[in-house]
Amino acid sequence: MAKQLSNPSAHDVARLAGVSQAAVSRAFTPGASVAKATREKVLQAARELGYRPNLLARSLIKGESGIIGLVMGYPRSIFLMSALYALSARLSQAQKHILIYTVEGGQAADPHIEGLLQYRVDALLLMGIGISSKLSAHCRAKGVPVILFNLRSGETQGFASVTVNNREGGRQIAEHLIAQGYRRLGFIGAPEIYRTSREREAGFKEYLAKRGSARFEREDGCYDREDAILAARRLLSRKPRLDAIFCWNDHMALACMEVARYEFGLEVGPELGVAGFGDIDQASWPSFQLTSYSQPVDALIQKVASLILQPPHMQKSAGQFMIDGELKRRASTHRIAT
């Protein structure tokens, strides 16, 4: 067995394997043409010497780093975390890796995006956060594809954007609540700049308007659980008492449900309908049984991955990709207890 060198080069591997240096390079390049026997000789020699091709150096030559830059807003979001997990699993299969920044809700993504661009990322994915028009122009000039996932605020600016059909979800929740016999409706949303909340509310309102009255009570709960608790208290203190509340995400809806039960002594379902959006794991737990419009993580992430992995010459295409979820009817909106 060959002695392990402290920093073996491709040249050392080529010599030990008895092949050319070009053959070593090809053996380590996915998809490159190389005879199976040659490849095995190279891998064997590399193992013996402890050689690893330097991906950083290769990325300088090929112009591809294999790194996908990710800036994630709202890192405490259970939905975004599950999306990150699904994406990481999918990209690992394609030998791509995620370089991650997390950003608190109120902060701007721009400084982080600048940091990521310095690594020559192959693509830039923004989850739950927007990008300034200045920086987006820069990415376009550099030819770095930008993909927006569940954009919460800002504009899509001609980039590819993947999201669940927020408006349709809001519409189906309204239809379901009315069909169940609820009439005094409330909504816990986010300030106007939050696109997902705005779209869900628009769909909700649209259905109610079609039915003759678009009136509903409204409070902002933004994202923290504490905010949602305060919003739920304000909403449930109004007279006459509301009989159903739609929350712009499940996280808020679970908090609202607990305020209704443990502070106002209401029976969720018969006395107060509560619906959310996202269908996170906890929604189906027996403690909650929360009616929710699902965000299908797998389908959404499959679309995101296909945009990231498509060949560079295809990546010019922008477009907004909307994927339908599904209304999950559960006990939190059973007006007649079962």
Place this chain on the structure above:
Amino acid sequence: MAKQLSNPSAHDVARLAGVSQAAVSRAFTPGASVAKATREKVLQAARELGYRPNLLARSLIKGESGIIGLVMGYPRSIFLMSALYALSARLSQAQKHILIYTVEGGQAADPHIEGLLQYRVDALLLMGIGISSKLSAHCRAKGVPVILFNLRSGETQGFASVTVNNREGGRQIAEHLIAQGYRRLGFIGAPEIYRTSREREAGFKEYLAKRGSARFEREDGCYDREDAILAARRLLSRKPRLDAIFCWNDHMALACMEVARYEFGLEVGPELGVAGFGDIDQASWPSFQLTSYSQPVDALIQKVASLILQPPHMQKSAGQFMIDGELKRRASTHRIAT
């Protein structure tokens, strides 16, 4: 304003700014000595040209990539996700970035570690997952510091390891349950190879043995919620009925609590004490009020970050760092209803 070049170099920036190329390089190197006026001229020229220093190229020269490789086992763990978030926020401040792989519970981390080493990571962090002795020797030879966080299985092999004081947590849970008057105890754990479960159980057993009887019923629940539900059903079906169950993590404990309430009709607290480990957000929700030994994310991550960020010549030191949590007493173990 200067025309934006498609791929401006440091040379172009130097020419436009009227400074040397070395000055451009220094202006983009954190901590390097450069006059304020020079730096501003360089940044202005860089902005006009759309220049960004190539960190990949610099990392080849300096031997530091600024990238911390992270392999995360059990990516569905709410605790590990919150640790990831805290770490990302901390490292961003230090201009370090996380390149992430997630690995399903049953899989080996080794292929992913090999992938990360190809990026010449400055350090390797393993969360909830172990490393083979072969690869750990390789990291040592390459001088890549390895930090183990909440190692679930495998050995620490002389690397730095950061974990909560699992044994002490298990001990305090046992002491608390006995003090509350519970006597027929059960434990939902994981198979023997899982270090965290094993240590929590050892502390639990140790206290009981000291009190005179180390007997308790035991089932494996591993990590999935579904596993925990099955384990809880098996445990609660035994006769005579147990009066308290300690679960090796909160995720399992919440599932156990729901099985007790909704399938066995037991009042959690008076009829069945339930305790967990980790003190995740949900533990303090009114629906659960779960007694738990906390894993202090901030203190743990501060230790991990200090190990990652310490100067290279200090990084030889290994050692196991154990941080104490705190017992959070809640209604799930109030034997007398309040």
